Amino acid sequence: MSDPSTRKALRTGWILLAISLPLGVTLEALHGFKVRGYLESEVRREMWRLAHAHGTLLGILLLVFAALAERHVAERSRAAVSRDLRVGAILLPLGFFAGGVLEQGGDPSLGIALVPLGALFLLLALVRAARALA
Numbered sequence: 583m584s585d586p587s588t589r590k591a592l593r594t595g596w597i598l599l600a601i602s603l604p605l606g607v608t609l610e611a612l613h614g615f616k617v618r619g620y621l622e623s624e625v626r627r628e629m630w631r632l633a634h635a636h637g638t639l640l641g642i643l644l645l646v647f648a649a650l651a652e653r654h655v656a657e658r659s660r661a662a663v664s665r666d667l668r669v670g671a672i673l674l675p676l677g678f679f680a681g682g683v684l685e686q687g688g689d690p691s692l693g694i695a696l697v698p699l700g701a702l703f704l705l706l707a708l709v710r711a712a713r714a715l716a
Contacts, residue, residue, distance in 0.1 A: 587664035588651045594668045595644030602637030602675065609634060629682030629690055637675035644671055659714030666707035673700030
């Protein structure tokens with residue numbers, strides 16, 4: 583893998599998986615040990631489950647991109663697609679996680695604002711990748 587943007591996507595994908603998968607195990611432990619701060623907040627449980635699921639799936643997406651990019655994505659677009667994928671893959675689960683940290687009154691905290699921003703970056707990356715098929 584000689585392309586720096588592809589290596590960055592690969593590294594980010596592995597890091598995202600290394601964070602998201604243990605988060606899932608932690609959530610199971612919080613549930614199993616009946617941790618009140620986790621179980622009593624439906625919003626927190628939902629936000630953190632979404633953070634785990636999106637982080638895991640987007641980490642896998644980055645690994646798939648890294649495996650296929652040099653062969654299937656035009657070189658002129660590869661860096662922009664990689665950047666947008668990485669930014670979106672970080673912002674989306676981070677927004678869900680942050681939304682559950684300080685939730686109040688049944689609503690997620692302001693951190694949830696990162697979710698649509700991350701989704702926008704992901705959408706942009708997917709459109710760019712589709713247009714840049716080599």
